[in-house]
Structures are given as C-alpha cells and as structure tokens.
Amino acid sequence: MPLSALRRATVVTVTGLALLAPAAPALADSARPSATPLQGQVDALVRDLGVPGAVATVRDRDGRVESRTAGIGDLATGAPVPRDGAIRVGSNTKTFVAVAVLQLVGERRIELDRDLDHYLPGLVRGPGGDGRRITVRQLLGQTSGLPNYSKYLSDEIRPYRPAELLAIALAHPATSKPEDRTWAYSNTNYLLAGMLVEEVTGRPLGEELERRIIRPLGLRHTRFPAPGESTIAGPHLRGYYRDTPAEPFTDITDMDHSWAWAAGQLVSTPGELNRFFGALLRGELLAPRQLEQMRTSTSDASATFGPGARYGLGLVSRPLSCGGVSWGHGGSIPGYESRVGVTEHGRRAAAVAVNEQRGDAGREQLDRVVDAALCAQPR
Numbered sequence: 198m199p200l201s202a203l204r205r206a207t208v209v210t211v212t213g214l215a216l217l218a219p220a221a222p223a224l225a226d227s228a229r230p231s232a233t234p235l236q237g238q239v240d241a242l243v244r245d246l247g248v249p250g251a252v253a254t255v256r257d258r259d260g261r262v263e264s265r266t267a268g269i270g271d272l273a274t275g276a277p278v279p280r281d282g283a284i285r286v287g288s289n290t291k292t293f294v295a296v297a298v299l300q301l302v303g304e305r306r307i308e309l310d311r312d313l314d315h316y317l318p319g320l321v322r323g324p325g326g327d328g329r330r331i332t333v334r335q336l337l338g339q340t341s342g343l344p345n346y347s348k349y350l351s352d353e354i355r356p357y358r359p360a361e362l363l364a365i366a367l368a369h370p371a372t373s374k375p376e377d378r379t380w381a382y383s384n385t386n387y388l389l390a391g392m393l394v395e396e397v398t399g400r401p402l403g404e405e406l407e408r409r410i411i412r413p414l415g416l417r418h419t420r421f422p423a424p425g426e427s428t429i430a431g432p433h434l435r436g437y438y439r440d441t442p443a444e445p446f447t448d449i450t451d452m453d454h455s456w457a458w459a460a461g462q463l464v465s466t467p468g469e470l471n472r473f474f475g476a477l478l479r480g481e482l483l484a485p486r487q488l489e490q491m492r493t494s495t496s497d498a499s500a501t502f503g504p505g506a507r508y509g510l511g512l513v514s515r516p517l518s519c520g521g522v523s524w525g526h527g528g529s530i531p532g533y534e535s536r537v538g539v540t541e542h543g544r545r546a547a548a549v550a551v552n553e554q555r556g557d558a559g560r561e562q563l564d565r566v567v568d569a570a571l572c573a574q575p576r
Contacts, residue, residue, distance in 0.1 A: 234573065236265045238566045242551055243268040246559050249437055249446065250278040253549040254467035255570045256475065264468065270552070271435045272446060279432035281468040283418050284550045285454060286535050287528025289470060290421075290463035291387045294402070295337050295511025296477060297394050297409050299487040302333075306397050309334040309490065316393055323367030325385070330375045333393065336386045337510035338494055342373040345383040350456060356425065357456045362388055380496035380508060384460035387511075391459025402459055414476055419465040427451045429464055434552040436532020446553070449532045461530050467548035470537045474525050477512075478543030492524070502527065503564060515564070519572035527563075529554055536563040540571055547571050 235253055242251040250268035257263075266278035301307040313321055313336065314328035321328030326343045335341040346366035366385040373379035391402045398405050403421035411419050418431055428451050437446040454462050465473075476482055483491065491510040498508035505516040514522045515538065523538030535550035547570035549563050 233263065233265065235263060235566075235570060236267070238569060239265045239267045239549070242549070242562060242566065246551060246553075246555055246562060247442060248551040248553040248555070248559075250434055251549070251551045252278050252280070252282060252284075252434065252467055253547065253566060253570070254281050254471060255573075256468075256471045256546045257574055258544040262468065270433075272437065273435075273448065278434055278552075281466045283429050283431055283433035283464055283466050284533045284535060284552070285429070285436060285461075285528075285530050286463050286465045286470060286550075287457070287461040287530035287533060288384075289465070289526045289528040289535060289537060290457070290459065290461045291390075292477070292511045292526045293406055293410055293421075293463060293473070294387055294390050294394065294459050295491065296482050297402075297405050298333065298337060298390055299483055299491060299510065300409055301394065301397055302490075303484045303487050307333055307393070309337075313389065313393070316396055317389070320363070320392070321367065321389070324370050325367035326371050326375070332375075333390075334494060334510070335375060335378070336390050336393070338380070338496060339382055339386055339498075339508055340375075340378045340380050340496060341383070341386055342371040342375050342377070342379065342381070343383050343385040343389070344369040344372055345381075345385055346388065347384045347456065347460070354453060356453055357458070359388055359392055359458055362456065362458065363392070378496075380498060382498070382501050382508075384457075387460040388458060394459075406463075410473065410482065414469075414472055414481075416465065416469045416472065419463065419469045419473070421463050422454065424455065427453050433464075434533070434550070437553045438531055439553075452531065454530065457530060461528060467535070467537070467550055470535070470548040471539070471546035474537055474539045475543035475546045478524055478539050478541070503561065515568075517572055518568050523567065523571055525567070527560065529560065534559055534563060536560065536567050538567040538571055545571055545574065 239251045239253050250270050252266045254264040264281045270278035313331045331341045346362045372381045406421050436450045438449045439446050495507040495509045498506045507514045525538035528535045534555045537548035539546040547567045549566045
C-alpha cells in the first residue's frame, strides 16, 4: 500500500519522539549491568535505526529461550516494549499459507504442477495473467509472472475483499510469461494461494490456519484476524509510521490490514514465529516429500532478500556467516519490520522485530541480528 495512504487514516500522532526513543530507562531488559550480546544488538537497532522499540527472541538447541527488548512499545504511555510482544508479522504469513497448501498436496487434494484453473476455473483472466497457464507451484515459488496488486492500491484505507485485490492485479500487465519461470516477488501469488485453500477446503483461510498450524503448535498469541478485526489482543508493540525522520510518529497499529490478507495479515510474536519455523524444519508440519519440495524448488532471490538468498515454496534460505544456511522469511508491513531464521534442522531459531517499517538498510540490520544469534552457538 502507498505509505501516503497512512496519513489519511484515523490514528493518533505522538510527539516528543526525540525524547522518548533513545532514553535509557526504557530498555526493559538491560536495567542491570549484565547485558548480553543479544541485548547490545537490540539496543543498537533502536539507536541506529531510530525506531521506537525492538524485540528479539532466540531459542537454542537445548530449548532455552532468551528474549530481549529495547526502547518504547507505546509512545503515548511511555510503556516499554513487552517481552516477546505481539506484532503484525507481514509476509511471514506467506510461509503459514504455503504450509497449508502443501498439507493439502500431501492429502492429494491439490497437485503442485496442476494449473490454477483446475481449482479456480475462470478466476484468473486478464492482462495480468491466465490461470490456465499458471501452476500452484508457481504461486508458492513466486514465478507466475502475476503483477503485485499492492503496488496499485489506492490511498483509500478501507476493508478489502480478496476478489477486489485480485481484480486490481489482473487489470495490469503481467511481469513475465509463466513459462519463463522468472522469479518476481508478488503478493498476488499468495492472495491466490489463500483463495485456493478456501476453495479446496470450503472453509475460511483463517480457520484452516488455526486448525492446521496454530492450534496444533499451541501458538496462543498467533492469530489471522477476522474480517473487520483491526486491533491486536494482549501485550503487543504499537506500530508507527512517519514520512521523514524529522516528523513525529503516527500510531497505525489499529489500521485495517485486510488489504494484506493471505500475503501478510497474520499477528504473532517473535517467540511463536521461532516455534513455527522450527517445527516446520523439524518435519512436524509437513510430510518429508512436501518439506523437500518446499526447500528444493528454489529461485535466486538475492535482489529482494540479500546476497545468496533463495526462495523456495514460501520459504527463504540465506547463507550464514558461520557456514551453512538459515531458513525463514521476513515481514515488512506498515508499522512493523520483522525477520526470522532457523538452522538446517530447526534446532536453533531467532526472530527480531521493530515497530516501524524500515527500508533496505533496516532490513539488513535485522538480518545481521538473526545471523549473529544463529551463529553464536553450535547448531
């Protein structure tokens, strides 16, 4: 969504940022002198990026969890960042949706290399693409050539239905031909993946994610918002936006995010993201064949996710500085930036988030925190 749209939302503008963001008393977990290396990295996110607050949660191979916070979680009250507080996780949602689709593949209700039109007949027609030429695998792997609907959203902030978002995408030219299998990140792919889950199961996407993933893993703070639901329940970081560093922050936590839907609407915590991605890589959510497909059907995604990154079926691999790779995703959505990675067999996991959406430099710094946490101990 164009960020200028956020200025038209009904939100609260918070002043006094320069006084609040770097204040030492706001560092929830570093009041004592015994700050850990992770604490220093989280402090640096607030200091270097100028964000209100940051949180990181790491799970080691023995199951021990360390969660560290810095900065302000609510600028209106001055409350510190809650330990492992909830955030809008943006495109990390895509991995949840990919798992649901691949579970249906394992149940023989979907075929990865079947054309989309077989499941959603006549739905995808227009300048943006043709469902008779696009496969399910191409949706999950971002190689369909479908244009990114969020690039064309208007400045109006309102509830959106998936069909509306699809119509916006299909009115614009495709980015490539499906047969070229050119990788290009497009939220439209996961919009359709969500619609596919609903069509095959006959249930709302949120219910399927709850039934297949959230409830079995005991993710008590992870939720796919229902239509019209714009608030975050329980301890959470407020999300903020500003046009320039000189301007005060605007609280956009409760903005309607239905425009993100299957591409990015999920709410979770860093700790629960670790639990989800760890369980996925340990083989707890998918049969071996489907997990193998998720990890091996990859394309070069370095232009979007950094040097050496590859995109599988809703799962990103990145080289680790200590050797090997991490598996995860990342999320950028108005108000929040998050990154998560787990080691090869899900034994060690790290997730980090800040409560302001950042550009490339900010995402790179979050990636470095994840890398350092995963490399800090044997995998």
